Amino acid sequence: MLDLLIPTIAQGLLWSLLALGVYITFRVLDIADLSVEGTFPLGAAVAATCITSGHSLVTAFVLAVLAGCVAGAVTGLLTTKLKIPALLSGILTMIGLYSINLRVMGRANLSLLGQTTIYSWGASAGLTEAQTTLAVGLIAALLVVAVVYWFFGTEIGLALRATGYNPQMSRAQGVNTDSMVILGLLLSNGLVALSGALVGQSNGFADAGMGVGTIVIGLASVIIGEVLFGTRSFKNCLISVVLGSIVYRLVIAIVLELGMPPNDLKLFTAILVAIALSLPLIQSKLRAASRLTGRAS
Template sequence: MLNILLGAVSLGLIWAVMTIGVYITFRILEIADLTVEGSITTGAAIASYSIYSGMNPFAATLLALLGGMAAGLVTGIFHTKLQIPALLSGILTMIGLYSVNLHIMGKATISLLRIDTVYTGLENIGLNHTNSVILFALIFVIGLVSILYWFFGTEIGCAIRATGTNFQMARAQGINTNNMIMLGLVISNGLVALCGALIAQSQTYADIQMGIGSIVIGLASVIIGEVIFASRNFFKKLLTLVLGAIIYRVIIAFVLWLGMPANDLRLFTALTVAAALSLPMFKAYLRPVKKSIKEEV
């Protein structure tokens, strides 16, 4: 059971990178961006092919980040320059990325068995693969949260947050909202692709289908983190996303351990997200009931 738990934590820490990316579009910009289902595979494809071809794994991971940012830029252009609705823009990019990813990989799957990855250095000092992933991902996520907290406190970062909070007011204050939306999408999909690169190196392969359902996983992690660890402080919000991703993975590992068929995982995830999203409604419904009970007493 301990090995299952450690495996869930390692996956949760990696998926936390994508969760933060989803949070940027879903909560900060208030855009439902489906590009992530393609850009996570793009990151995995670029990193895996580059490493397989002999590139340094850290350079390959950085290249994956740039590939994801390019995907986000395309979605941003569709939405802001061509006036295509945000949801449809993400879908169009996602569909196009499927072919792009196939061209990058050259085949449906790339194996990274017995090839050095970003985790190899930690494995060489005696750590097993799972512990190496946990340590690397933990350091990486802490650094990422710190950088993003600093960035969203800068003038540009505040402009992105203002654009999502009140589009009209931000424009009235002289903010180029189109540029801020594009920048938010670029950052978001860059992080998602980075997550894909880390996942591929962790599981030692990249697959063309690995992005299917990733948006639901990201949303589930965001909602779980927000519901369990509600906070108004932005730094704490970023930390709750990490915790939400870990808790989601632990829940999945637990239900699998109890015997749930793997084929039902997508359904379970969808129901989890639906339940989490509907919690505010249930809380609002229960509040008058509690109030009436107190009055009767």
């Protein structure tokens, strides 16, 4: 059981950074940002290229996050300055990043076999691969949640949250909402790229197609976390997203153990997200039906 549980939780923690990035755009800014499907492999591509070129791990992670931030800023500029709808802006960025990822790696797939990654220290410490991944994922998730929570408690962070909640009121208070949208997309895609860099090193390769379906995975983690663990406060929301990512990975692991073909995973995830998104409506219908039944009796 532990052989399945530890790797699954570890992967859930690594992917939770992507879910936090999706949460910033989907819940805080109220924007559906599809550029994450390009910035996720971008983070992996930049990190893998740096590592195979002999650069340090610090350089690899810094450049991966910066690349994601730049991609997010491009989406923000397309949305705010050129007035292209946010959904279409994300699609344009995602399409453009596919070619950029190929340029960065020089090929469609870049192996990290035999390279020193962030997980290489585990063997010398006597840890298994799964335990090392779990430790790295836990540290990364805790640090990111702490930094995100701190940032959104600052004046700029509160202005960003206000922009997503009520743009008209924010503009009336003197907030530059365009700058806040760009900043939010920048931060979101920076986190997604960081997640891509960690997952790519965990997998042992970077691939130009590894971002397909990541937006659905992120949304599933956000929705599952909110439904199961609540949204009582902003801190609770961040923790719920991380736990939601772990639960999502556990669900995937369980259905695979039960015999679901791996080719059906994307379909299963889409159905799972659709059910989770419709839960509030289903709950309201059930409450209305129970009230009618109570009155009739």
